[in-house]
Amino acid sequence: MNSWRRKGDRLVAVLAQQEAALIRGMVDQIRDMLLARSDEAPQDELAALTGIRTGPSTAPEDPIMARLLPDFHRAGLNDPDGELDAEHANSAAALRSLHEPAVLEAKTAASTVVMETCPIDGGEARLTNEEAEAWIAALNDVRIALGTALDLTDDMPDELDPSDPRAPHYGVYQWLTWVQDSLVNALFFDDDHAYG
Known part of the structure; x- marks a missing residue:
């Protein structure tokens, strides 16, 4: 893959077939996880009447989902005796239930944009600024x-020992970091970018 470049009002890069397949596959897996979490939302008659969505009040048990959907409220450092634990738990549960549906919707929408704009068999990807942000x-x-x-x-370290079972996946992680950084630079720092 070449770096992302601005061409007129689009951000453009050419992806090899395996690069496009990797991006699409990983983004689709995350989207499936997010949709599954959305399906866990409680069915609330009042929410259906008012249009106010509610989500689960407890954090995901899966460590990956817990990192993607962290608590909206964290306990303060000035509570060495844990007296505010119950208050923290109630605040975190209420905030999660209120805000998680919108976070899930935004994350799912971003992954859907990638699936719609990343060429299935590789080739040129042409993104608007909004698609690039997604x-x-x-x-x-x-x-x-x-x-x-x-x-x-x-x-x-920059490289893991080849005998480390994480080494191949770490290479993918670093490549994804480069793809993201390249897109950020093209979107926000390209000399031809018109800020408005």
């Missing part, structure tokens, strides 16, 4: 999921 968000979700699955840390 790609950036969806690729970030894939990187979060892959980083969680591989137990990556901030102090990871």
